[in-house]
Amino acid sequence: MITMHLYYTGPASNARSFAKEMEASGIADRIRKQAGNRCYQYFAPLDDPHSILLVDSWTDQAALDIHHASPMMQEILDLRSKYQLTVTAERYRSDETGIPERDKDFLQR
Numbered sequence: 001m002i003t004m005h006l007y008y009t010g011p012a013s014n015a016r017s018f019a020k021e022m023e024a025s026g027i028a029d030r031i032r033k034q035a036g037n038r039c040y041q042y043f044a045p046l047d048d049p050h051s052i053l054l055v056d057s058w059t060d061q062a063a064l065d066i067h068h069a070s071p072m073m074q075e076i077l078d079l080r081s082k083y084q085l086t087v088t089a090e091r092y093r094s095d096e097t098g099i100p101e102r103d104k105d106f107l108q109r
Contacts, residue, residue, distance in 0.1 A: 001038060001094040002064055006054040010085040015052040016044060018083040027075050034070070036063020 008015045019042040022028045032040045039057035058064040067073070080087065099107070 001057055001059055002061060003039070003055065003057040003092045003094065005090040006056060007051055007088045008054065008080070008085045009051040010083050011050070013049060014083040015050060015085055018079055018085055019052045021079060027072055031067065031072055034067055036060065036066070
């Protein structure tokens with residue numbers, strides 16, 4: 001699985017307004033329904049009112065490529081422009097072996 005952390009940042013509360021419009025317009029729900037999408041969820045950092053974090057996970061690169069080629073990407077780019085946002089990204093690949101036993105002691109069961 002591929003997980004992207006996308007940090008949207010802009011003036012005032014624009015990043016949060018962007019996320020709200022993504023949800024209200026139905027774009028986020030359409031993305032969640034795409035084949036291969038595992039997670040598409042926004043989070044607000046408590047220490048940064050100018051940013052929003054999107055956690056975006058896909059089963060594999062092929063699913064992510066199809067998403068990137070979809071018309072929804074232009075809708076997202078248009079909203080990013082509307083809200084004057086910049087974006088930085090981090091990309092992660094899941095550890096398919098799972099959580100090591102030695103780390104499970106630190107997780108509540």
